[in-house]
Amino acid sequence: MKAFYLVKNGDADKAFELRDLKLPDPAEDEVLIKTESFGLNYADVMARLGLYRECPPLPTVIGYEAVGRVEKIGASVKSVKVGNRVLAFSRFGGYASHILTPELAVIPIGDEVHSAKALALSVQYSTAWYALEECLNLHPGDHILIHAAAGGVGTALIQMAKRRGCVIAGTASTHKLDYLKAQGVDLPIDYRNEDFEKVLEKEGWKKKLDAVFDPVGGISVRKGMNLLNSGGKMVVYGGSSMSSSKSFFHKLRVAAGFGIWSPILLMMRSVSIIGVNMLRIAEDKPALLQHCMKEVLKLYQEGIFDPEIGGEYSSNQLAEAHEYLESRQSIGKIVVHWEND
Numbered sequence: 001m002k003a004f005y006l007v008k009n010g011d012a013d014k015a016f017e018l019r020d021l022k023l024p025d026p027a028e029d030e031v032l033i034k035t036e037s038f039g040l041n042y043a044d045v046m047a048r049l050g051l052y053r054e055c056p057p058l059p060t061v062i063g064y065e066a067v068g069r070v071e072k073i074g075a076s077v078k079s080v081k082v083g084n085r086v087l088a089f090s091r092f093g094g095y096a097s098h099i100l101t102p103e104l105a106v107i108p109i110g111d112e113v114h115s116a117k118a119l120a121l122s123v124q125y126s127t128a129w130y131a132l133e134e135c136l137n138l139h140p141g142d143h144i145l146i147h148a149a150a151g152g153v154g155t156a157l158i159q160m161a162k163r164r165g166c167v168i169a170g171t172a173s174t175h176k177l178d179y180l181k182a183q184g185v186d187l188p189i190d191y192r193n194e195d196f197e198k199v200l201e202k203e204g205w206k207k208k209l210d211a212v213f214d215p216v217g218g219i220s221v222r223k224g225m226n227l228l229n230s231g232g233k234m235v236v237y238g239g240s241s242m243s244s245s246k247s248f249f250h251k252l253r254v255a256a257g258f259g260i261w262s263p264i265l266l267m268m269r270s271v272s273i274i275g276v277n278m279l280r281i282a283e284d285k286p287a288l289l290q291h292c293m294k295e296v297l298k299l300y301q302e303g304i305f306d307p308e309i310g311g312e313y314s315s316n317q318l319a320e321a322h323e324y325l326e327s328r329q330s331i332g333k334i335v336v337h338w339e340n341d
């Protein structure tokens with residue numbers, strides 16, 4: 001088998017090395033999958049830049065998801081058979097021609113589903129589902145704000161919130177605002193050129209937000225908290241603003257920007273802060289992760305969700321795929337297909 005090792009933090013063109021490895025055998029509850037494609041997530045960019053605390057020490061194989069066929073199963077595996085085409089979540093190890101992962105992180109997808117669409121469903125749609133459907137209970141007419149709304153998780157959140165009948169504000173870089181409108185965002189905000197807090201105040205959304213979805217972190221969270229209505233929820237699931245600069249002082253500024261939220265203050269205002277880390281869910285509640293994956297696959301197959309594919313690369317273009325995701329130009333999901341043997 002082959003795997004892309006992350007060998008060096010920094011620029012994408014020097015960060016990865018393709019290595020040959022011995023094929024592993026699955027443990028009792030594991031599935032070995034020969035992969036056709038794997039997906040990129042923004043956490044991979046953070047890991048490459050050395051900004052992701054959960055990344056194992058280098059050299060390591062990163063990557064959280066793959067589509068492929070089951071090649072071997074452990075003795076207790078019942079839900080998939082050798083030869084099934086599956087979507088798999090993996091706790092790292094995804095940038096490889098074969099992955100080993102627990103049975104509960106695998107769902108059959110059939111032969112027809114486009115691999116790029118399926119990959120979007122794994123981490124990005126499942127994260128959005130967990131955050132919006134499992135942690136919250138949104139109602140028609142609720143006002144919500146989604147940051148980085150044109151990205152993989154952002155697109156999934158828009159489609160889920162539309163399904164719930166919410167009124168949506170979404171932030172993105174300038175060239176993505178038409179995409180947000182086409183996805184049904186009611187108030188697209190060019191947050192790199194305008195202060196989103198001021199825009200929302202001007203539009204009469206101050207203290208009107210029922211939920212904010214924030215993967216940016218820092219001051220963005222503090223501003224979002226100011227906009228919450230009574231009963232409002234702040235869902236924090238990333239810190240992409242950390243990646244804007246490598247300086248220690250920048251990191252400190254971002255960390256301080258979140259603000260300090262005492263339970264008393266949260267109680268007085270009747271607002272909540274919810275943290276989401278799908279790695280923790282995958283590790284400690286694997287059946288819940290599998291439930292999220294099954295729900296989003298079902299709604300995709302019913303035509304309710306439609307992941308946007310932002311870029312498809314071949315395995316000899318991994319560095320380009322990474323650079324594109326890092327550049328803030330991408331919309332939707334970025335995937336890598338293995339070159340045929």
Ligand SMILES: NC(=O)c1ccc[n+]([C@@H]2O[C@H](COP(=O)([O-])OP(=O)(O)OC[C@H]3O[C@@H](n4cnc5c(N)ncnc54)[C@H](OP(=O)(O)O)[C@@H]3O)[C@@H](O)[C@H]2O)c1
Binds near residue numbers: 149173176241330
């Ligand atoms: N906690 C979890 O379990 C979990 C799971 C999945 C994803 N996430 C987080 O969710 C976010 C979205 O992930 P994704 O994979 O779907 O990626 P993505 O949204 O497709 O791509 C990242 C986007 O983040 C936006 N962004 C905002 N501030 C940025 C900054 N300072 N530097 C670079 N980009 C910035 C950019 O869009 P604009 O410029 O248009 O805003 C960029 O295109 C990431 O922060 C990721 O770490 C967390």
